[in-house]
Amino acid sequence: MHTTKIKYFLILPALAILLFLTLYPTIFAYYLSLHNITVRTFQNPKFVGIDNFLQVASNNQFWYSVGLTTLYSSIVTPIEIVIGLFLAILLNREMYGKRIIITLILAPLAIAPSLMAIMAKLMFNEFVGLVPYILRYFGTSFAFFRDFTSSFSILIVIDILQWTPFVFIIFYSGLQALPREPYEAALIDGADPRRVFRHITLPLLKPLILLVSVLRVMDAYKVFEYVHITTGGGPGFSTTSATLFVYRVGFIHGNFGLAAATTLFLFYIAIAGSTIGLRILRKVRII
């Protein structure tokens, strides 16, 4: 009994810190979302009920940014999973210079997303960029960032460049940890590599695929730096992600109440989206 009490007592500091860091901001976010809080009214905010939520719900630009972010994450996640898995399988064998190759593959992970965006912007710049230079060398040219399609494509490329290594390293670790017995049995049975991959590797990696999908969708949904730095959400409003929309409302327009309501709205959308997503995955027996 005495030991039980002590253990609760011992976790108290950690619990207090955790509550302070999670509960307080959550409650404060709800408080903000129910008030008209701008830079000027910060000290005397007016209670507005669910007005901010109604404003968000009726804002076409908000729904556009949610749709765009969903499209973005649903494009980058499968591409990164496919490339990451391919690289992991490719390197999951003894080969010369493997360590160096893995180090090089992982290098983009060590770069801050904002720096990655700046580098990409320079890399694709018509006058000082490496990519247009190479294109010119081969007698062709292409203006990146000229419209929505090209700008959006560049954003996807940056994400894939930076986050495929993350997917790769998880799959690579997973492949290294897979049991050897099923493979030996398949080899004795004369299964070809494709069948081995389809019927052994893939099923064994399913939990990891799910984990990576969830992590990547969550992360991709929060895309901010790439958009903010490269396109600024433009041309026009066309590449504005949901987080950039919140940032604009909160920090450019200074409307903290509306920004908090938008964030909570996004939170509810994310919960609904992930629940539906998991159900679909279960239904099609991917997990």
Added chain:
Amino acid sequence: MDVQYINYIYNPRSTLSMHNGRIPRRKALSTAGKVAVGVAAGAVIAGAGGYFAGLTTGGVRTETTTVTAGAQTVRTTVTVPTTLVQTTTVERTIGRREPVTVKVNWWPGPESDAIAKVLDRWNKYLSEETGVKGELVLFGREAHVDKLTSILLAGSPELDIVFEFYLVGKLAPYLEPLDSYFADESLYPYTLADYFPAAIDAFKVDGKIYGIPTDVSVHVLIYRKDLIEKPPETLDELFELARKFTKKYNPESPTEYGFIVSGKTLLFNAMLWESVLASAGGTPFEPGKELKAVEDLTSPAAKRALQLYVDFMKNEISPPDSIAYEYGEANAAFQAGKAAMYVQWNAAIGELRDREKSPLVWDKVGIAPIPGVKLADGSVLHRSHSHYLGYSINKASQHKREAFKLLAYLTTTRAMLDYLKFGGFPPMRSVFYMPEASKVRTEIPELIPILDKYAFPMTNHPEVYTIYDILAKHISAAWSGQTSVDDALKAAQEELRKLLK
């Protein structure tokens, strides 16, 4: 003027009054009073004793009490005549103490490099005498506004002097009004009349001054003077000349593009376009004219200004990916010798005329007013958006008066000349007209007429950021061809109407 300031600072009595945050007057007088009562009582006893003893106390008797308050030691000397009708004088002597550190916030870049050097001088030569030491606190340029806003809203005293721009209207409730400080001649023996007309007004909210300008930003047309003999006067001339210097239309053109549009969806780019709008005869967002500017957004002048940029983009007179350009990329294109003209902030000129930074064009950079439209009298309308960077005092600061002493110094010609030499661009006439100023900043003679005749101040409306953000979003959509000129301006007008209603 500086000598006067230093002399003034050397006066210990004045220093105490200036430092009244350190030693409250009430406390000093109260202590002195207590001592006086005690001494008077003692004098009565001593006098009575002396009378009865046949002795005289003779002359003046002095008692000293030492009071420690904060970093200072105040010695209170009470002079008591031998008569019972006493007069009490309190002398305050301030002992040597550590200077108060005033935290000065800036953003990294040429301005902060310049102010760092000015502060170094202050700390070296004036810190001890004034009892104030300046310490520079830099925030990242990208997140400067976010962080500054958070600190001010939280009422944090961690910064004393804050560097802000455009946001004075929005942040005024969290900034110290400076009128009373300026009105106090003992505290501010200088003048603000030396600034360019709009500079001080830019920091006024509801008639009160909340800041002092340090830098002026104004838009100019930058052109290649080796290729263009006479810069374009009108918007039509601008378009024709830009076409002439675009390879697509003139294979002989030495430059690939005739003009650079800074087209990223960015409020600063909307400000750049605003100069073209105003020069086309449209109504810009000037202080107090915001609603009119919104109503005039669908005027023929506004349509013409937007159509010009759309034509630049559509006809590839501007680089096709310039739709994602901002300050840096536009400069890079010009520095690479790829473009003949562009509208830019005056801050770029220093970099463009620097032989090391711009080896291809440093000696070919021309500056002209923004091209406009011909008026009925035959003259051409030129207008340039101007705004000011400057500093204010955090309302939550615990060292406001000390902070003001440092600010006051920064309004002197001496300090601002140094600031200009080190990379800043103060909006002060006296500094601009000094021969040594033009030696370091060759653009000054070209900029004076633009500042004097064509510059209009940017609005200091509390929603200034939102105004330009909305404008940027819609005009950028038109530049990229996503929407028509009419629709873009109409959409911007509707959203801005809602905002300002």
